[in-house]
Amino acid sequence: METRELRYFVAVAEELHFGRAAQQLGIAQPPLSRAIQQLERRLGAALLERGSRGVTLTEAGSVLLREGRAALDAIDAAERRTRRAALAPTGQPGVVLVTKAGATGELLAKLLDAYAAEPGAVAVDVMLCGIGEQERLLRDGRADVALLHRPFDSTAGLDTEELHAEGQVVVLPAGHPLTGRARVRMSDVAALPGLPLPRWPHADGTFPDGAGPPVHHHTQLLQLIALGRASAILPESVRAELRDGLVAVPVADAPTVTTVIAWPPHSRSRAVAALVRAATRL
Amino acid sequence: METRELRYFVAVAEELHFGRAAQQLGIAQPPLSRAIQQLERRLGAALLERGSRGVTLTEAGSVLLREGRAALDAIDAAERRTRRAALAPTGQPGVVLVTKAGATGELLAKLLDAYAAEPGAVAVDVMLCGIGEQERLLRDGRADVALLHRPFDSTAGLDTEELHAEGQVVVLPAGHPLTGRARVRMSDVAALPGLPLPRWPHADGTFPDGAGPPVHHHTQLLQLIALGRASAILPESVRAELRDGLVAVPVADAPTVTTVIAWPPHSRSRAVAALVRAATRL
DNA sequence: AGCGGCGATACCTCCCCGGTATCGGACCAG
DNA sequence: CTGGTCCGATACCGGGGAGGTATCGCCGCT
Numbered sequence: 001m002e003t004r005e006l007r008y009f010v011a012v013a014e015e016l017h018f019g020r021a022a023q024q025l026g027i028a029q030p031p032l033s034r035a036i037q038q039l040e041r042r043l044g045a046a047l048l049e050r051g052s053r054g055v056t057l058t059e060a061g062s063v064l065l066r067e068g069r070a071a072l073d074a075i076d077a078a079e080r081r082t083r084r085a086a087l088a089p090t091g092q093p094g095v096v097l098v099t100k101a102g103a104t105g106e107l108l109a110k111l112l113d114a115y116a117a118e119p120g121a122v123a124v125d126v127m128l129c130g131i132g133e134q135e136r137l138l139r140d141g142r143a144d145v146a147l148l149h150r151p152f153d154s155t156a157g158l159d160t161e162e163l164h165a166e167g168q169v170v171v172l173p174a175g176h177p178l179t180g181r182a183r184v185r186m187s188d189v190a191a192l193p194g195l196p197l198p199r200w201p202h203a204d205g206t207f208p209d210g211a212g213p214p215v216h217h218h219t220q221l222l223q224l225i226a227l228g229r230a231s232a233i234l235p236e237s238v239r240a241e242l243r244d245g246l247v248a249v250p251v252a253d254a255p256t257v258t259t260v261i262a263w264p265p266h267s268r269s270r271a272v273a274a275l276v277r278a279a280t281r282l
Numbered sequence: 283m284e285t286r287e288l289r290y291f292v293a294v295a296e297e298l299h300f301g302r303a304a305q306q307l308g309i310a311q312p313p314l315s316r317a318i319q320q321l322e323r324r325l326g327a328a329l330l331e332r333g334s335r336g337v338t339l340t341e342a343g344s345v346l347l348r349e350g351r352a353a354l355d356a357i358d359a360a361e362r363r364t365r366r367a368a369l370a371p372t373g374q375p376g377v378v379l380v381t382k383a384g385a386t387g388e389l390l391a392k393l394l395d396a397y398a399a400e401p402g403a404v405a406v407d408v409m410l411c412g413i414g415e416q417e418r419l420l421r422d423g424r425a426d427v428a429l430l431h432r433p434f435d436s437t438a439g440l441d442t443e444e445l446h447a448e449g450q451v452v453v454l455p456a457g458h459p460l461t462g463r464a465r466v467r468m469s470d471v472a473a474l475p476g477l478p479l480p481r482w483p484h485a486d487g488t489f490p491d492g493a494g495p496p497v498h499h500h501t502q503l504l505q506l507i508a509l510g511r512a513s514a515i516l517p518e519s520v521r522a523e524l525r526d527g528l529v530a531v532p533v534a535d536a537p538t539v540t541t542v543i544a545w546p547p548h549s550r551s552r553a554v555a556a557l558v559r560a561a562t563r564l
Numbered sequence: 565a566g567c568g569g570c571g572a573t574a575c576c577t578c579c580c581c582g583g584t585a586t587c588g589g590a591c592c593a594g
Numbered sequence: 595c596t597g598g599t600c601c602g603a604t605a606c607c608g609g610g611g612a613g614g615t616a617t618c619g620c621c622g623c624t
Binding site for chain 2: 002003043044046047058059060068070075077079083088156157264265266
Binding site: 031 | 581582583584585589590591
């Protein structure tokens with residue numbers, strides 16, 4: 001199977017429309033139709049159901065969509081990492097570390113300091129991204145190592161080391177009745193009238209249903225809370241960045257949040273290994 | 283990057299010889315040379331060092347070899363799983379479960395029974411393989427789920443659930459002085475004269491250096507022990523398959539062996555999920 | 565100097581990819 | 595049922611690229 005065919009198929013499977021997929025790929029529709037037919041012939045499998053009401057995926061087609069995306073990511077990763085390795089004529093090409101914008105500020109600073117002090121340390125590019133993007137960045141080679149927070153971030157398919165565990169607090173606008181309490185329970189928070197919990201995007205970019213405002217970024221969320229439009233349950237360490245007008249109250253029965261350092265499993269890079277070692281020694 | 287180029291590069295990187303690589307790929311040498319040059323141009327990276335004393339990998343080249351193998355595995359997996367999904371017009375295509383020949387006999391039987399009793403269970407093909415092959419089989423799509431033994435098998439890049447933990451015993455020929463002991467320590471075993479521990483192959487198929495006999499299979503090993511040529515430290519459950527002439531003595535300070543069920547992280551197959559659920563309920 | 569091994573180059577052929585034009589079936593409006 | 599439109603499939607053509615053969619250039623060995 002050639003990557004060209006795979007890219008074409010993924011485009012069609014996502015659009016469920018040959019014409020639009022072809023446009024998006026920058027080719028005409030007929031060669032796209034032919035490429036998909038040829039792929040189906042070679043695999044001996046019907047991938048798409050062409051009905052008069054548009055195109056639908058067969059069972060085999062949805063398998064290929066899932067597996068094919070992973071394969072294309074792996075190819076992108078190979079290409080990117082090779083390019084980066086080539087840019088550094090001497091030794092390691094520098095490491096890209098990715099973490100959610102607005103989180104892990106202190107831990108990250110300590111980690112970078114500790115690693116920089118090691119002999120043979122290379123440049124670490126810090127990349128900040130939105131919620132749920134890290135796994136993708138690691139898989140397609142744009143990043144080499146990430147700081148994640150379980151149980152929020154999925155660590156499926158990644159190697160991890162635990163760095164830090166902490167409880168959670170509920171962040172509320174100052175003056176809210178609950179701010180007087182020493183600690184609260186999940187049930188207290190779930191029932192808050194007029195202060196819905198925000199909705200984070202899933203890995204595929206869609207949002208769960210619900211009443212709360214959709215949120216991509218940390219700071220965005222804190223602002224909403226200050227405006228009295230939402231509340232949120234977040235790790236204790238947000239206390240460090242609470243502005244005036246925001247109050248944090250511990251939530252007794254919220255799940256513990258574990259900060260982990262994660263990397264793709266076949267990453268045998270010396271620099272990543274050293275970074276992980278530095279992190280576990282913090 | 284096209285898979286053809288990637289396959290060509292991996293062949294050359296493994297052979298470190300254009301002529302032999304071309305022969306192995308079934309093409310002539312000149313097109314292979316050109317393909318590699320074109321790949322290097324497109325990546326903007328020197329991958330191979332052509333010296334008069336043959337070919338060597340550059341830093342970027344070894345990155346691409348490692349990442350490229352993973353990407354090719356992912357493509358093979360996509361192709362195999364799609365083909366298998368297409369063969370089953372109704373529902374799921376059957377699951378391939380892989381485990382080491384000679385191990386986990388009882389646990390496996392119970393798992394298959396428990397899963398078969400579930401509603402909606404599909405056919406489970408059991409595949410037996412040698413030491414260290416399971417991870418590869420999962421990655422390139424020849425298998426969907428595996429029974430592994432930590433810490434011997436690497437579970438890097440796989441999702442796992444723990445099923446069973448057990449201590450280890452040393453297996454000795456009957457009549458050996460140590461067989462009178464109720465239990466022994468690692469240091470007792472390491473010092474055994476004339477009964478070296480066997481060497482298992484690494485993931486890449488090579489053997490570590492040492493005195494012991496190289497071993498691929500369980501039964502092979504037990505036979506060597508009965509002949510008085512080796513001893514081995516193995517999980518307790520081997521007791522069930524000890525023939526006459528073999529004795530097992532618990533090793534107090536050997537690491538615990540954990541049997542886990544493992545699957546590739548993006549495997550969203552309903553059948554694999556049900557199998558894992560059945561396994562954790564055992 | 566002569567020779568053998570090995571990768572690069574030159575040059576040719578043919579296939580396959582992509583483009584344009586057109587077809588054919590499904591659905592819709594009247 | 596007829597004309598229109600939407601959409602994927604088919605027909606056909608042209609160019610680029612993949613692979614083949616022959617040969618070169620370089621290095622090391624004797």
